[in-house]
Amino acid sequence: MDKKIDKSQVKKVAKLARLELSEAEIEEFAGQLNAIIDYVERMNKLNTEGVEPMAHCLPVSNVFRDDVIKESLGTEKTLANAPQSDGPFFKVPKILEES
C-alpha cells in the first residue's frame, strides 16, 4: 500500500492544527489516517467533472437582519469563563519580545 501519510506529514498537520502530539500518537495517527484516506480515495472512482461542489444543502444565501443595535452579552458574562482575564481583557502570555 502506497503510504500517503507518514510521520513527518502527521507532524506538519499537527502544527497546522496547533495540536501537540506525543511520539506514540504520531505513530498511531500515521497508521490510522493512512487507512482512512485510503478508504476515502474510493471517491476517485466517480467522475465529478462538471458537478457543482455542494457546501450546503439549503436554498438560502445572504441572510441579513435589520441594522439595529441589539443587546449583547456584555463584558462580565463574556469574560466569566476566561482562564485568565484582567479588567475588561482576556489575558495571555507575552507575544512580542521586548526590543
Next chain:
Amino acid sequence: MVFITQDKRQDKITTILDSRFRGNDKRMDWQSAKQLRDKIATRRTNSVEATKAVFTRIAKIEPILGAYISTFEEQAIARAAEIDKRITGGEKLGQLAGVPVAVKDNMCTTFGTTTCASKILANFHAPYNATVVEKLLAADAVIIGKTNLDEFAMGSSTENSGLKQTVNPWDTKRVPGGSSGGSTAAVAAGLCYAALGSDTGGSIRQPASLCGVVGLKPTYGRVSRYGLVAYGSSLDQIGPITQTVEDCALMLNVIAGHDTADSTSVDEKIAPVVDYLAKLDEPVKGLRIGIASSFNAGADEQVRKAIDEAIKTYRNLGATIVEIDMPHLDYAIAAYYMVATAEASSNLARYDGVHYGHRTQNPNDYIEVYTKSRAEGFGKEVKRRIMLGTYALSSGYYDAYYLKALKVRNLIRGDFVRAFEKCDCIMMPVAPTTAFKIGEKVDDPLKMYLSDIYTIAANLAGIPGISIPCGFDDKKLPVGLQILSPAFSEEKLLRIAQMYEKQTDWHKKRPLI
C-alpha cells in the same frame, strides 16, 4: 459530579443485576410524555410527583447506566412545583407542561455546565441558553439533566466521552450507540420522558435504533442550531428522542421553527411549521416506499429480516414498494468523513485556551497555550478528526479531498431527488448491526466509521430521517427501521412512522434494567 471508574462500575453492575432488583420496575407505568402531560393538565397526577419518581429511578439505575453528565434534582422539583401551582391556579400552560425531559450536553444552558463530554469544557458555564432550551422552557417542560455523548458528538458508541461511559440498557456490556447515547439510554431506561439529541451523521437515529426508542433527525434548517456546540455546521441538526412517534411529533412542535439567531434556520414562509400532532393518525393513502435492495443487503441477516418484516407490514396496509437506484450511496462515508472533519477542524479552532475552556499550566510561550491546552483537553477521536480535517483542507490536498467530497455530496443529493420522484419515502436499516460490545471497535476508527453507512447520506442531503423500533435480534437487542423523506416533509414522515407503530408493539417493550 461523581464519575465512577469502569472497574468499580462493573462490580456494581454485577451486584445490582444479580440481586432481586432486576426486572422489578418501580417507575409509574411507562407512560409516554404526552400521556403524562395530559394527566398533569387534568390533575390526575402532578409534575412534582412525576419528577420525583424519575429521580428515584435515576438514583437506582443511573449508577449502572451512566446516561447523565449532570442532573438538577432540586431545581427540577422546584420548577415542577411552580408548574403545578400554575395549573392549580387555572393557568393555560405550554405543550410540555410538567414533563421531565433531558438535553444532550452539547446544548448550552445557563444552569449547570455544558461540557460536550470533553475535558476541555469540563467547567464551562454557558452564558446563554440554546434556542431549543428556551423553547423547552417556554413549553413549560422540566429539564432534569444533561446527557452523555461522544466528545463533541464525534462517535457512534458514546465510548469517546471524555467524562464517563454510558451502557446500553438492553445489555450493559454493550454500547448505547452514539453520539446521543446518553439521551437514548435515558429514554429507553425511563430516566426521563423524552430528550433532545443532535445528529451530524446519524447521532440521533443510530443510538435510537440500538436502544429501541424513536429518534428523529429533522430537515437541516428546521430546528435552530443556536447554542448547539458546533461539530459539522452544514450537517448538524437537533431533534427529539422519545418513546413513541406521537411524542416525537409533540417535541418537534415545541422545537421547530425559524430563529433569527441561526441564519441557517429556514424562513417559515419558505417551509411552514405545522402542528405535527394534528393529522398524525391519518394514514398516508397510496404510500409508495422506495427500497434500494442492493444497498440494504450490506446489513446483518437479522437486521435485514426485521426490516423486511416491517416493510411487509406496510405492504399489508396498502403501500406499494418501488425499487430505487442509489448509485452514489456507497461513497457517502468517504464524502462525509472529509466534509465533517474539515468543518470540525475549523469549528474546534475556537478551543484555544484563551477565551474559555481548559488552559495548560505554565506555558513557555503563547504558542504552547494553544498546542498544550488542546493536547490536554481533547480526547483521541477529537484529535484524530481535527487532524483528518486539517489534512483535507491543507494546501495541495484541498481539491483532491475536500472539494471532491463536496462534489460527491451533490451526487448523493441527486440520488435522493431522483428517488423521491418515484416514492414518498425510502426505508432502510438504521445501522448494519444491533448494539455491539463495549471496546469492540475503539481501536479501529475506520471500522467504527463504517457503521454509519445507512445514516450519513441524510445529513449530506439535508433531508429528515426517523428511526423507529421494528423488532429484536436473537440476543434480544432492538432493531430500528429508518424512514427517509424529502426536505421539510416531517409531517408526512411522522404519519408514515405512526402507521407502523399503530400496528406493532415494539415501542412498548422495555429493557429489564
